[in-house]
Amino acid sequence: MTLAPRIAVAADIAEILRLGEYMYASVGGTVDDEWRALGRSQLESRLGSELLGWVIDDESVAGRLAACGFVNRTPRLPLPGARTALRGYVQWVVTDPAHQRRGHARAIMARLMRWAQDENVAVLDLNASPSARALYLELGFVFSPNIDYPPTTLGAPMQWRVTSTGVGPARPSGHVGGDA
Known part of the structure; x- marks a missing residue:
């Protein structure tokens, strides 16, 4: 199987929702028809504009996805030393159970991070x-705020910052809390 992510398109939405539902179930969440309708609406209206996604096809089943990952790109007030005020919030990086532990999430994240560098995104949060x-x-993300969250904490905030010289530390030295 190739691990070359491609841009997500409208034809992928049903599969993206299937993977999103799996992701939430894996951390104890429950989705319903209202969630599915809202997810479909958001994907249909935002995909390719402020919501960018990459997917990896399941080469063994036509029309099925092996993995996906998305970034919401949003302007924010600039950070000190940032080249831009553009930030990204990463969501729904998920791999189908049949394809886990094969590098799919890493390939999706590498593509997302390359996009962030190419587009001069200041920070990726997730x-x-x-x-x-x-x-x-x-991959260089750090906990944000700089707390070592217990392994059982669901949804621990993490951050990755791109510097003018390439990938750099997610936090400047001595940073303690606040919006970064």
């Missing part, structure tokens, strides 16, 4: 599930 934290730490 909330990491317990099972994803090790990957995000390996």
